[in-house]
Amino acid sequence: MSNHEIKIGVSNKDGQLGFISARGGLRKGAGRRNIGVTKKVSLTLTEEIWDKVEKQCQEQQLSRSEVIRNIINSYYS
Incomplete structure (x- = not known):
């Protein structure tokens, strides 16, 4: 396992915390x-x-x- 820094930031949505990567990070419309x-x-x-x-x-x-929803x-x- 490599030794990378983890950055945590506040998203635009309800002040929720999220992880920020070097590629992209928190942005509106991201996620499920x-x-x-x-x-x-x-x-x-x-x-x-x-x-x-x-x-x-x-x-x-x-x-x-998913099964119960279906x-x-x-x-x-």
């Missing part, structure tokens, strides 16, 4: 695109259903959030 409003929930399902969700995650190489979107679409 917003797909909606984030709300944290706790979800209780049977072990059998969680196993099916995990299997789908592995098969489709998606996160749990299920909810298909229900309401």
Whole structure:
């Protein structure tokens, strides 16, 4: 592992801290695109259903959030 300096700066968005690299750094429009409003929930399902969700995650190489989001979107679409 090389010994590089890490710089931290304030982004233009809500005063959040971020890492600054020698190439680019913090800039408006950088990063993941917003797909909606984030709300944290706790979800209780049977072990059998969680196993099916995990299997789908592995098969489709998606996160749990993506799989559950797809299920909810298909229900309401």
